[in-house]
Amino acid sequence: MQPSLARRVASRGLWRQKPFIQPLTQNYICNDCLRKSRRIGPTTIGARYLHQSITPHPSIDPLQQIPPSVAFSSTEKHDDALLRSIFDSPDAYKSFSSSTPKPRTGLFQNRFLTTPKGFIVFANSCLKKARRVVDRVSRATSQEDHIRIIKDLDRLSDLLCRVLDLSDFIRNTHPDPNFVRAADRAFQSVYEYMNILNTTTDLYTALKAAMFNPTVVEHWDEVSRSVGRTLLADFEKSGINLPDKSKRRFVTLSNEISQLGRDFVNAASTANPYITFTKDKLDGMQPWTIASLSRITASGIVYLPVRGPVGHHALQTVKNGNVRREIWEAQQKAPREQIVLLENLLKKRAELARLVGRESHSAVTLVDKMARSPEAVTTFLHSMLSHTRPFANKEVAAITAQKSKSNPSDPTVYAFEKDYYLHKVVEEQKSRLGDPDISSYFSLGTVMQGLSRLFTRLYGIRLVPRETAPGEIWNDDVRRLDVISDTEGHIAVVYCDLFQREGKNPNPAHFTVRCSRAIDEEEILEEKLEEGESDGMATARNKDGVLYQLPTIALICDFSTPPGSSTPLLGFGEVTTLFHEMGHAIHSIVGRTRFHEVAGTRCPTDFAEFPSILMEHFARSPEVLSLFARHYRTDAPLPQELLQKRVQMGKLMENSETYQQVLLALLDQELHSPLALESSFDSTQVYRNLNRQHGLFPLMQGEEGGSWQGYFTHLFGYGGLYYSYMLDKAIADKVWKEVFAGDPVSRDAGERYKEEVLRWGGSRDPWKCIGRLLGREDLVEDAEGRMEEVGRWGAEVAVAV
Incomplete structure (x- = not known):
């Protein structure tokens, strides 16, 4: 948590997206992280390419057949074919991108960012404008001053975020260390300024005066009032009204929590990173996986990494049960110092919550979310547990039946055996x-x-391919797409960094590098935006003539190309990943609100995953796949029977995975509850008790259980919000069933979803969005029962599966 405006910008900026945390292949893993885990095999490209014959990619007919139901113009047909060509063929992209010489520009066409030094110039330019805004708001006295205060504070947030979001993206992505260092300096300078802002109450006092003036509020529309309430609540939640001594304590605790959290994430490790075995003890593992390990002695001693895909592969395949048990137990044990880090983090969060008058960190976090309270979250999670358990038990029974084939005298599948017998079930299904x-x-x-x-x-x-200028992108593999609306023209820019390369973070992610915002004529005159005083990033006027800064989005994936080919081929899980990340992007694209503060994905955290999870349903829809799924060499359509087999395989253990995620969300709630301030607080006992009470797979007699929570790094990034994915999945499943399942490519359904959900960004109560979309106004009114009902929605899908 950060103080006041600093916290506001952080929570509404890049940190709103999924954190860059290396997925764990341990005990319980969220479905999203499982999907992101890299494959293992003889190379990083993955085993699925080993036996695939490769032939060169054919040339693509620019007027290839377009699926029916949309009459494309010749230009649109050309753009449609070009889109396929530039992502499938490096030569085609090289020809396209070099066809028209362009003058050099900066990253994202930001005119300041042609060199690393430009980051400081850019930051100083934005800070200079921000100080003018702060001065104007602090001196607000007249009714006219107060009427424009929401717009001014939104502009202030935008000025700071446009540096923070872009700089943070570059310092995590750019291959040039000079750019990384410069971006980091720019980030720190703006972040320090935010801390200075939070030592004074001037902004809060001015906003409060406006919010409590009925004459002023009458001049605001619904969205302006919503933004005002959110800003005011964030100031108050961050201790703005505390006495000076308590306020200083608040800032100190916030800084300590930030440092503890970074240390906790960075130090995440097992107590023993390696276990040594002789090769014969690892019978069952793929030989090339063992051969790929960096530490094998001349005498045949293998240093097996406990964490990561190799350790997980060993649990799946090693025949020796004692070896598997030793690996599993090592995976469960976090170093004592890591547990101390975690518990210090949890206690300081709890102390900070008490400082601002709340019972727990979870209570602070949830006050402005869909759930509203820890009690509502617990209600939802227990509803999910009770409705999902019977279906999870059926899946566990399939694993138990597998073990009983080889060990009928003891068919119980213990926790350390789960991966081994599940792997056998998967192999049988294959x-x-x-x-x-x-x-x-x-x-x-x-x-x-x-x-x-x-x-x-x-x-x-x-999506329309657009040539990039020299200096605009951070790697030659990056493709730029302009997003074109048939009613409003150019509405967004998407930079696609989708190809695997050495040194690149492999985790898929969506970044809003810059948000949408309406720029009024007064600001245009003040900043001389149309005379070259802007940063140069994309703007366009909408159909009403209002100038908007266009949302600028970066999509990161890590797709590989088969040996001997230039065409990247995606596994079905990777297709789903791309659809998921594009679900975030479409929220940013369509949610072009007038205010930066609530644009696109800047909505409550427990609503942010809903559009992306809904997109996963489209990725599995035969009607949607028929739009494009064709063989890359023969252009033959994907046979439906192959698709159905693949989808069926993907549903294996779906309910038990969901059940395990609910347990992790309960763990997150308990660790961020008032328990954290008790002298007897022990996070390991909390973790073990949950597993004993609700676990699907028992421990063997004499086993205590582990301390796996010590490297459950999502505890820092989510902090009381880990339930969000399950909540959004239940909502997405319901919306798919009731709005899209009958006709997934229906324009009527799409427009309804766009108008009731996407276009609002974070400016409308998510319950109202979902209620209006489903025709359920009671979801808005029934605060007590709606979380429990959403818990039942997940069971409806389980029945269908």
């Missing part, structure tokens, strides 16, 4: 279904083409 590999039908270009075609049908917008 044998029965033919292990369908459908990646040849999903070249990256066809998937991008399919996303554009889907968005055209649902929302009347399409």
Whole structure:
């Protein structure tokens, strides 16, 4: 938590997105992280390419057949074919990007960022403008001053975030260390200024005066009032009204929590990073996986890494049960110093909550979220547990049946055996279904083409390739797409960094580098934006003539190309990943609110994943896949029977995975409860008690259980909000079933979803968005019962599965 405005910008900026945390392949892992885990095999490219014959990619007909239901113009047909070509063929992209010479520009076309030194110039330019805004708000006295205060504070937030968000993205992504260092300095200078702002109450006093003046409020529309309430609540939640001594304590605690959190994430490790075995003890593992390990002695001693994909692979395949148990127990044990870090973090969060008059950190975090309170979250999670357990038990029974084949005298599957017998169930299913590999039908270009075609049908917008200028992108692999609406023209810019390369963070992510915001004529005159005084990033006028800064988005993935080919082919899980991240992007694209503060994904954290999870349903829909899923060499459509087999395989253990996620969310709630301030607080006992009470797989007699919470790093990034993914999944499942399942490419359904949900960004109560979309006004009114009902929605899907 950060004080006041600093916290506001952080929570509404890049940190709102999924944190860059290396996925764990331990005990319980969220479905999203499982999907992001890198494959293992003889190379980082993955085993699915080993036996695939490769032929060169054919040339693409620019007027290839477009699926029916949309009449594309010749220009649109060309753009549609070009989209596939530039992602499938490096040569095609090179030809396209070099066709028209362009003058050099800066990163994202920001005119300041042509060199590393430009970051400080850019930061100072924004800080100079920010100080003018702060001065004007602090001196506000007249009614006219107070009427414009929401707009001024939103502009202030935008000025700071445009440096912080862009700089933080570059310092985590750019390959040039000079740019990384410069971006970090720019970030720190703006962050320090925010801390200075939070030592004075001038902004809060001015905002409060405006909010409590009925004459002023009458001049504001619904969105302005919503932004005002949110800003005021954030100031108050961050201790702005505390006595000076308590306020200083608040700032100290906030800084300590930030440092403890970073240390906790960075130090995440098992007590023993390696276990040594002789090769014969690892019988069952793939030989090339063992051979790929960096530490094997001449005498044949293997240093097996406990964490990561290799350790997980060992749990799945090693025949020796004692070896598997030793690996599993090592995976469960965090170093004592890591537990101390975690418990210090939890206690200081709890102390900070008490300082601002709340019972717990979770209570502070949830006050402005969909759930509203820890009690509501617990109600939802226990509803999910009770409704999901019967279906999870059925899946566990399949694993138990697998063990009973080899050990009928003790068919109980213990926790350390789960991965081994589940792997056998998966292998049997692959044998029965033919292990369908459908990646040849999903070249990256066809998937991008399919996303554009889907968005055209649902929302009347399409993705159009755009040449980049020298200096605009941070790597030659990055492709720029302009988002074009059939009613409003140019509405967004998306930079796609999707290809695997050495040194790149492999975790998929969506970044809003800059948010949408309306720029009024007064600001245009003041800043001389149309005369070259702006930073140079994309702007456009909407159909009403209002000038908007366009949302600028970066999508990061880590897709590889098969050996001997230039065409990247995606596994079905990778297709789902891309759809998921594009779900965040479409929220940013369509949610072009007048205010930066509530644009796109700047909504409550427990609503932010809903659009992206809903997009996963589209990725599995035969009607949607028929828009684009064609063999990359023959152009033959994806056979439906292959798709059905692949989807069926993906549903294996779906309910038990959901159940385990609910347990992790309960752990998150308990660790961020008032328990953290008790002298007897022991996070390990909390973790073990939850597993004993609700776990699907028992421990063997004499086992105490582990301390896995010590490297459950999401505890820092989410901090009382880990339930969000489950809540949004239940909502997305319900919306898919009631709005889209009958006709997933319906323009009527797409427009309804766009108008009731996407276009609002964070400016409307999410319960109102969902209630209006589903025709359920009672969801807005029934604060007590709605969380429990959403818990039941997950069970409806389980029944369908």
